Amino acid sequence: xxxxxxxxxxxxxxxxxxxxxxxxxxxxxxxxxxxxxxxxxxxxxxxxxxxxxxxxxxxxxxxxxxxxxxxxxxxxxxxxxxxxxxxxxxxxxxxxxxxxxxxxxxxxxxxxxxxxxxxxxxxxxxxxxxxxxxxxxxxxxxxxxxxxxxxxxxxxxxxxxxxxxxxxxxxxxxxxxxxxxxxxxxxxxxxxxxxxxxxxxxxxxxxxxxxxxxxxxxxxxxxxxxxxxxxxxxxxxxxxxxxxxxxxxxxxxxxxxxxxxxxxxxxxxxxxxxxxxxxxxxxxxxxxxxxxxxxxxxxxxxxxxxxxxxxxxxxxxxxxxxxxxxxxxxxxxxxxxxxxxxxxxxxxxxxxxxxxxxxxxxxxxxxxxxxxxxxxxxxxxxxxxxxxxxxxxxxxxxxxxxxxxxxxxxxxxxxxxxxxxxxxxxxxxxxxxxxxxxxxxxxxxxxxxxxxxxxxxxxxxxxxxxxxxxxxxxxxxxxxxxxxxxxxxxxxxxxxxxxxxxxxxxxxxxxxxxxxxxxxxxxxxxxxxxxxxxxxxxxxxxxxxxxxxxxxxxx
Amino acid sequence: xxxxxxxxxxxxxxxxxxxxxxxxxxxxxxxxxxxxxxxxxxxxxxxxxxxxxxxxxxxxxxxxxxxxxxxxxxxxxxx
Numbered sequence: 079x080x081x082x083x084x085x086x087x088x089x090x091x092x093x094x095x096x097x098x099x100x101x102x103x104x105x106x107x108x109x110x111x112x113x114x115x116x117x118x119x120x121x122x123x124x125x126x127x128x129x130x131x132x133x134x135x136x137x138x139x140x141x142x143x144x145x146x147x148x149x150x151x152x153x154x155x156x157x158x159x160x161x162x163x164x165x166x167x168x169x170x171x172x173x174x175x176x177x178x179x180x181x182x183x184x185x186x187x188x189x190x191x192x193x194x195x196x197x198x199x200x201x202x203x204x205x206x207x208x209x210x211x212x213x214x215x216x217x218x219x220x221x222x223x224x225x226x227x228x229x230x231x232x233x234x235x236x237x238x239x240x241x242x243x244x245x246x247x248x249x250x251x252x253x254x255x256x257x258x259x260x261x262x263x264x265x266x267x268x269x270x271x272x273x274x275x276x277x278x279x280x281x282x283x284x285x286x287x288x289x290x291x292x293x294x295x296x297x298x299x300x301x302x303x304x305x306x307x308x309x310x311x312x313x314x315x316x317x318x319x320x321x322x323x324x325x326x327x328x329x330x331x332x333x334x335x336x337x338x339x340x341x342x343x344x345x346x347x348x349x350x351x352x353x354x355x356x357x358x359x360x361x362x363x364x365x366x367x368x369x370x371x372x373x374x375x376x377x378x379x380x381x382x383x384x385x386x387x388x389x390x391x392x393x394x395x396x397x398x399x400x401x402x403x404x405x406x407x408x409x410x411x412x413x414x415x416x417x418x419x420x421x422x423x424x425x426x427x428x429x430x431x432x433x434x435x436x437x438x439x440x441x442x443x444x445x446x447x448x449x450x451x452x453x454x455x456x457x458x459x460x461x462x463x464x465x466x467x468x469x470x471x472x473x474x475x476x477x478x479x480x481x482x483x484x485x486x487x488x489x490x491x492x493x494x495x496x497x498x499x500x501x502x503x504x505x506x507x508x509x510x511x512x513x514x515x516x517x518x519x520x521x522x523x524x525x526x527x528x529x530x531x532x533x534x535x536x537x538x539x540x541x542x543x544x545x546x547x548x549x550x551x552x553x554x555x556x557x558x559x560x561x562x563x564x565x566x567x568x569x570x571x572x573x574x575x576x577x578x579x580x581x582x583x584x585x586x587x588x589x590x591x592x593x594x595x596x597x598x599x600x601x602x603x604x605x606x607x608x609x610x611x612x613x614x615x616x617x618x619x620x621x622x623x624x625x626x627x628x629x630x631x632x633x
Numbered sequence: 634x635x636x637x638x639x640x641x642x643x644x645x646x647x648x649x650x651x652x653x654x655x656x657x658x659x660x661x662x663x664x665x666x667x668x669x670x671x672x673x674x675x676x677x678x679x680x681x682x683x684x685x686x687x688x689x690x691x692x693x694x695x696x697x698x699x700x701x702x703x704x705x706x707x708x709x710x711x712x
Contacts, residue, residue, distance in 0.1 A: 093664060097657065104653050111644045133646060265646050272650060272692065276657070280685045287677040415672035417664035417682040421657070 085399055086234040086407050094420025101273065101424045102250060105431070108269070109254030109262045119463040122259035123191060123443040124354045129261070131360035131611075133268055135367030138174075138351040139375075140267035143274055144433020145426055146227050148379055153402035155376075155383020156393055158321040158554075159299070159307035160631050161314075162380045168334035170372050171624040173342035174365040175617040181343055182352060184514055186361040188589045191353070192440075193346040194448045200513045200590045202521030203452075205528050209506060210448040213346060216499040217441035218474055221434045222481020228430040229482060235407055235423065244482045247427070251435050252475040255442070256468050260354055263439040267351075270428040271371075277425025278378035281406070284413045285385035295381075298388045310631040323552025332558025336565045340503035344510055347440040359606045362613045369620035373627060382409055389413070434478065442471045497557075498536065504561045505531025505568035512572050517584065517591045523576030531568025535560045645705050651696030654689045662686030 116122050154162040190196045194213060198206035229243040238246075254262045289295040296308055306312035306320055313320035316327060324332070342348060342365070352364035386405035389412055392398035393405060400408065410422045446467045455462070509527045513519045542548040543556040550556040587594045609615060665683025673680060 093660070097660065100653070100656065104649060108649060115644070265649070268646060269650055269653065272654065276654075276685065276689055276692075279688070280681050283684075284676045284679055284681050287679055413676060415664075415668065415675050415682060417661045417672075418676075418685050421661065421685065 097420035112258030201524030527572030535564035654693030658690030
């Protein structure tokens with residue numbers, strides 16, 4: 079580990095640190111300036127439902143564009159090659175479009191404050207409590223793992239001791255969210271989005287030049303890893319071997335449909351950004367606007383992974399001391415002069431903070447309004463919940479920092495827990511879709527569907543796959559299959575239990591289920607009728623663009 | 634549900650993005666103009682600081698011009 083730390087050290091100078099310092103000052107400045115607009119708990123948790131669509135849309139992308147995502151997807155690019163684009167073009171885009179076009183009217187129209195609250199209204203307290211608690215615990219844990227990952231990277235790149243990195247990043251996130259709530263988090267995410275781009279675009283440009291342009295990169299990578307490495311669908315026939323360890327069926331169904339829909343449509347850290355939009359039209363456009371940058375992000379994330387293979391041929395090889403996660407740091411070290419290097423370090427830090435802030439700002443909302451205000455302290459004055467939200471933010475960040483320190487000694491357990499929590503989103507999506515479109519679904523059906531789907535995924539992954547009873551070539555492939563199992567079991571159980579229990583009265587389903595009553599459309603804002611703001615056009619445009627992106631990588 | 638809209642005129646995100654990227658653009662462009670040969674070699678002969686600096690200046694200018702052409706609307710009156 080020490081050898082690695084020395085090997086990746088960047089040659090940062092005062093200019094680079096000045097760029098980083100200015101960024102931190104602006105981050106705090108945003109929190110300070112926004113705090114004056116926070117007067118109610120709705121301001122704190124949902125930005126007073128006042129933000130324009132371009133802001134929430136970019137925050138929607140940035141909330142997912144954490145550094146673990148950037149480093150991880152570049153690593154996947156280096157390890158699996160071009161098939162990594164599946165996470166974007168068949169994974170994220172259709173799910174984001176589905177969220178905007180189909181699900182958002184129910185979420186935003188029903189005026190819920192959180193995704194779990196929708197469960198409470200549609201099904202009942204048992205599924206609500208189960209999902210709120212799991213979401214709250216998972217958020218803190220993921221924030222901590224994210225901090226820990228950042229500490230490792232900063233120690234390697236800048237030589238900062240681990241605790242310094244954890245405390246500095248934790249402190250900034252804590253201050254700006256406690257002051258400005260979700261508005262502060264969202265504004266910073268938009269800023270982070272541009273800083274991350276300003277870091278990744280120069281890296282990719284210089285890297286492509288080093289690799290001899292796109293043609294040179296193709297030839298060098300193909301010579302080393304074979305042609306399938308450079309096509310999205312090569313070798314994905316059922317029974318064929320490919321680096322991903324998945325076939326076209328598990329990619330489209332497992333990753334494209336089940337896993338991605340579960341993540342993008344029910345993960346409150348994402349959906350919260352859309353709920354903070356100023357009206358239903360802006361809320362629907364949030365994931366749709368986000369889909370366009372999301373489609374292009376692999377160009378500056380997956381491509382650098384491929385470039386790193388060429389620039390540093392030992393990457394990922396046993397004994398080199400460099401694993402695939404080092405793809406981006408290696409390129410920063412080898413290619414960037416001071417100035418742009420400072421931007422890249424800032425972008426990486428910004429990305430870590432974006433990921434953590436998204437977890438913290440969704441955690442404080444779910445804890446305060448779904449657990450505290452629903453089960454522990456009901457019916458208090460609004461000021462009480464605003465204060466609770468701030469205290470919970472502080473506690474959440476501190477718990478995340480604690481988790482980061484624990485993670486350094488128990489990193490295997492952390493990976494285990496993350497895998498565990500990742501199995502929860504899929505049955506959640508399953509129950510949501512059934513609940514939104516089938517009025518006969520009951521409270522008991524929702525709860526048991528949620529529980530059985532989660533358990534089924536765990537049984538499949540930890541028992542059938544890990545013990546070798548079912549043979550799947552890679553963890554990724556096994557994840558896809560587990561997701562399909564979770565969805566199928568969840569759906570069957572939800573339907574079966576619902577048919578055996580009393581239906582909910584139709585009146586209690588208004589605005590929550592398709593066809594019971596159209597969700598309130600709200601007052602259309604001026605100018606929402608113009609063609610470039612029409613949700614259907616934006617949504618289908620994104621799908622067509624993502625499909626078109628596959629064309630150059632399919633032959 | 635509280636429907637009061639907080640005053641949006643206090644603070645506009647476009648000013649922050651425009652301002653930060655204008656400053657970054659100037660700083661990095663200057664670093665590009667004064668680039669050493671070692672810097673140029675590292676980046677494969679591309680003066681990446683100059684190009685990135687100019688790109689960020691353009692981005693900063695875009696947000697500032699947008700802000701000037703369409704200032705934040707006054708808070709909407711509840712009907």
